[in-house]
Amino acid sequence: MSTRVAAALIGVVFGAVLSWSGMTSPEVIREGLLFGSAYLFLFSAAAVATAFTGLYILRRKAPPALLTGETVQWETDRPQRRHVAGSVLFGVGWGVSGACPGPIATQLGQGIAWGVPTAVGLVLGIILVRRLQARAPRAEHVQARRDRVGGFAHAGAPDRAAPSRA
Amino acid sequence: MLHAQLPWWIGGPILGLCVVAMRWLMNERLGVMGAWSDVVDILAARRLSFGPFGWMLFGLVAGATAFALVAGGPDFHGYGWLTDTFSGTGGTLLVVAILLACGILIGLGATIAGGCTSGNGLSGNAMASPASLVATLTFFATGIAVTLVTEALIS
Numbered sequence: 023m024s025t026r027v028a029a030a031l032i033g034v035v036f037g038a039v040l041s042w043s044g045m046t047s048p049e050v051i052r053e054g055l056l057f058g059s060a061y062l063f064l065f066s067a068a069a070v071a072t073a074f075t076g077l078y079i080l081r082r083k084a085p086p087a088l089l090t091g092e093t094v095q096w097e098t099d100r101p102q103r104r105h106v107a108g109s110v111l112f113g114v115g116w117g118v119s120g121a122c123p124g125p126i127a128t129q130l131g132q133g134i135a136w137g138v139p140t141a142v143g144l145v146l147g148i149i150l151v152r153r154l155q156a157r158a159p160r161a162e163h164v165q166a167r168r169d170r171v172g173g174f175a176h177a178g179a180p181d182r183a184a185p186s187r188a
Numbered sequence: 189m190l191h192a193q194l195p196w197w198i199g200g201p202i203l204g205l206c207v208v209a210m211r212w213l214m215n216e217r218l219g220v221m222g223a224w225s226d227v228v229d230i231l232a233a234r235r236l237s238f239g240p241f242g243w244m245l246f247g248l249v250a251g252a253t254a255f256a257l258v259a260g261g262p263d264f265h266g267y268g269w270l271t272d273t274f275s276g277t278g279g280t281l282l283v284v285a286i287l288l289a290c291g292i293l294i295g296l297g298a299t300i301a302g303g304c305t306s307g308n309g310l311s312g313n314a315m316a317s318p319a320s321l322v323a324t325l326t327f328f329a330t331g332i333a334v335t336l337v338t339e340a341l342i343s
Contacts (some may be wrong), residue, residue: 025213025214025239025240026238026239026240026243027243028213028214028240029210029214029216029241029243029247030210030226030243030244030246030247030250031247032206032209032210032244032247033216033223033243033244033245033247033248033249033250033251034248034250034251034254035202035206035244035245035251036203036206036220036248036251036280037247037248037249037250037251037252037254037255038251038252038255039194039199039202039203039206039251040251040252041195041247041251041252041255041256041259041318042193042194042199042255042259042313043193043194043199043204044193044194044263044265045194046252047263047264047267047268048206048267048269048270049268049269050193050251052268052276052335054189054338055331055332055335056332056335056336057209057332059190061196064196064197064200064296065196065199065200066200066309066310067200067246068196068197068200068201068204069199069200069201069203069204069207069310070204070309070310070313070314071200071204072200072201072203072204072205072208073203073204073205073207073208073310073311073314074204074313074314074316075275076203076204076205076207076208076211076212076314077208077211077314077315077316079214080208080211084215087211087212087213087214087215088212088213088214088298089214090213090214090215092215093215094211094212094300095215096211096213096215096217096315098312098315098316098317098318098319098320099302099318099319100318100319101287101305101318101319101321101323102319102323104300104301104302104318105302105303105308105319105322105323105326106301106322106323106326107300107328108296108297108298108299108300108302108310108323109297109299109301109308109322109323109324109326109327109330110297110300110326110327110330111296111297111301111336112293112294112298112301112304112327112330112332113297113326113327113328113329113330113331113333114290114293114297114330115289115290115291115292115293115294115297116268116290116305116327116330116331116334117296117330117331117333117334117335117338118286118290118334119270119271119287119290119291119294120268120284120340121294122220122294122295122298122304122306123221123223123224123295123298123304123305123306124220124248124306126291126294127220127223127224127245127248127249127252128248128249128251128252128255128269129252130249130252130254131248131249131250131251131252131253131255132252132253132255132256132262132264133253133256133261134263134264136264136283136287137269138295139284139285139287139288139291140287140288140290140291141291142288142291143287143288143291143292143293143294144292144294144295145224145228145291145295146288146291146292146295147231147291147292147293147295147296147297147298147299147301148224148228148295148296149228149300150292150295150296151295151296151300152229152232153227155337157247162325163191164278166223170296171309176324185323
């Protein structure tokens with residue numbers, strides 16, 4: 023099986039579960055952030071705990087990846103200013119709209135028109151970052167050097183074992 | 189039955205297993221923001237050769253469509269507190285403008301922070317990444333603060 027097919031299948035499962043669990047609904051997210059329901063926090067904690075356990079075992083065993091054969095391994099980042107600054111911007115958008123990249127995609131998939139303006143904004147946000155990166159090559163070099171010192175690939179795709187995308 | 193919310197102790201672990209599957213199959217970090225970026229970057233280069241991340245996004249959309257078909261359409265009326273607060277034609281336009289602005293903040297912020305709720309919040313924390321933990325605490329704290337402030341403003 024190709025990695026594309028496998029990733030698409032993982033996406034189907036992810037999208038169906040996000041939809042069924044109500045994460046597509048901004049009201050469910052808002053209810054969680056207002057501490058009106060524990061569902062959002064319990065759901066997130068269960069997801070992280072499961073993933074953490076699985077990855078812990080994978081990291082210890084470091085097997086070859088089933089489809090690509092490369093050794094399963096990764097490096098992690100040290101916290102930098104961009105992780106905080108970016109997450110503040112992200113948190114404002116998330117708090118007001120009750121949507122984030124996954125639920126925006128599942129809203130579109132369910133045929134919910136309210137997902138369109140959020141999705142258009144998301145795409146514009148990515149384009150904006152790319153423009154800023156192109157306009158400030160010097161800043162990018164500084165960032166790239168910092169990233170090398172930090173021991174990971176490049177801004178926008180950290181925590182990856184190898185910078186496979188330019 | 190499908191309109192009932194999937195219990196958290198079933199839905200959460202399945203998402204966690206998706207992260208494990210992505211790592212075990214192809215040694216990649218599951219992140220939906222990265223999936224959007226893959227599609228946008230490849231389209232911007234006027235190509236259609238999407239990578240695994242782009243295909244994951246298409247799968248995500250297809251999974252949601254399949255769910256809506258099985259469940260008999262989306263269980264969605266208005267857009268939460270935004271359409272409750274701003275009604276009428278002018279209100280709808282305002283909500284569209286607000287959602288567009290939120291989308292820009294989400295795309296900009298998650299790209300700068302190197303991940304969103306899935307990339308940093310789910311996968312990054314599971315990878316024991318200190319940067320992801322800081323990012324997650326930051327966006328949860330910001331999200332909670334913003335929600336509380338908007339709730340206070342409208343009530």
